Amino acid sequence: MKTVQVNDKKFSLYISENEIKEQVKKVAAGMNEELAGKKPLFLVVLNGAFMFAADLLREIDIPCEVSFVRVSSYEGTTTTGKVKQLIGLNENIEGRTLVIVEDIIDSGITMREMLRMLKEKNPADVRVASLFVKPGNLQVELDIHYRCFDIANDFIVGYGLDYDQEGRNLPDIYKILE
Ligand code: IMP
Ligand code: MG
Numbered sequence: 001m002k003t004v005q006v007n008d009k010k011f012s013l014y015i016s017e018n019e020i021k022e023q024v025k026k027v028a029a030g031m032n033e034e035l036a037g038k039k040p041l042f043l044v045v046l047n048g049a050f051m052f053a054a055d056l057l058r059e060i061d062i063p064c065e066v067s068f069v070r071v072s073s074y075e076g077t078t079t080t081g082k083v084k085q086l087i088g089l090n091e092n093i094e095g096r097t098l099v100i101v102e103d104i105i106d107s108g109i110t111m112r113e114m115l116r117m118l119k120e121k122n123p124a125d126v127r128v129a130s131l132f133v134k135p136g137n138l139q140v141e142l143d144i145h146y147r148c149f150d151i152a153n154d155f156i157v158g159y160g161l162d163y164d165q166e167g168r169n170l171p172d173i174y175k176i177l178e
Contacts, residue, residue, distance in 0.1 A: 004174055006157050006167040011174035015149065020131075020159060020173065021055060023148035027129065028059030030146060031099065038097040038125075041065045043089070045114070047168065048103030051160035052131040052148075056101065067091055071114055086117045093118065097125045099146075103161050104132040108140040115142075132156070 002013040031040075042060075044053040046068050057066060070087040098118060105111050111128060118126055129146035136153045157163045158170030167174070 003177065004167075004170065006163045006170075006174075009163060010177045011157055011163075011167075012177050013172055014154075014156060014175035015173040017159070017171045020148065024052065024055045024131075025059050027146045027148055028056055031060060031129070032062050035064075035097060035099070035127075036062045039063050039065065040097045040099050040127075041067060041091060041093065042099045042101055043118075044068045044101045045103070046070045046088075048160050048162065049101045049131070051168070052103060053101045056129070065091075069114075071110055086114060089118075093121050093123045095122070095124045097127070098123050099127045099129050102128065102130045104134070104156075105130045105142065105144060105147075106134050106137050108138045108142045111142055111144075112140045131159075132161075 004011050040062075042053070042057065042064060044050065044066065053066070067089070069089050071085070100111070100114060100118075102111060105128075111130075115126060115128070127145040128143065130144055131148045133144055133147050133150050134153050135150050155163070155176040156173050157167035157176070158173045160168050161173070162168045
């Protein structure tokens with residue numbers, strides 16, 4: 001079993017880079033079909049979604065735009081529940097088709113807040129794309145249009161996701177060892 005040390009915790013290999021790429025391609029194919037002619041604006045949520053977005057967007061072959069936003073609300077391995085505001089949105093999104101590109105939906109509170117803030121600006125359509133979803137932790141009802149993996153409630157790291165800001169550079173996904 002391949003393991004890595006990130007900060008003070010040990011993690012074991014969970015999902016390989018190749019498995020991720022395969023799922024990302026499938027999700028992108030769905031977007032290429034469903035969003036053709038809509039010139040979607042992809043809103044990539046930093047920092048966690050940077051690697052997912054880089055791979056996803058290279059598979060998108062329809063006209064689109066890409067921008068980066070930030071909503072920070074998470075510290076360590078448990079959610080703080082304190083969601084801050086949306087930073088970095090400079091585009092006029094009225095009437096646009098948006099695709100929020102997120103690394104992981106855990107309680108779903110971050111996404112619900114983001115949707116609320118974006119919908120105030122009257123976009124035509126807002127779609128949610130998340131690399132991971134933890135269905136067992138979801139506390140709110142969400143329409144998640146595109147997702148690569150449903151996972152158990154374990155804390156994961158790698159491929160953009162961090163443990164106290166470390167581990168984002170790992171090409172594969174690792175799961176915490178109890
Ligand atoms: P939510 O508001 O509970 O859905 O939390 C979403 C945010 O928590 C994500 O955007 C991540 O930044 C962070 N998060 C949730 N679970 C994990 C995990 O297993 N590893 C790393 N970050 C996580
Ligand atoms: Mg995040």
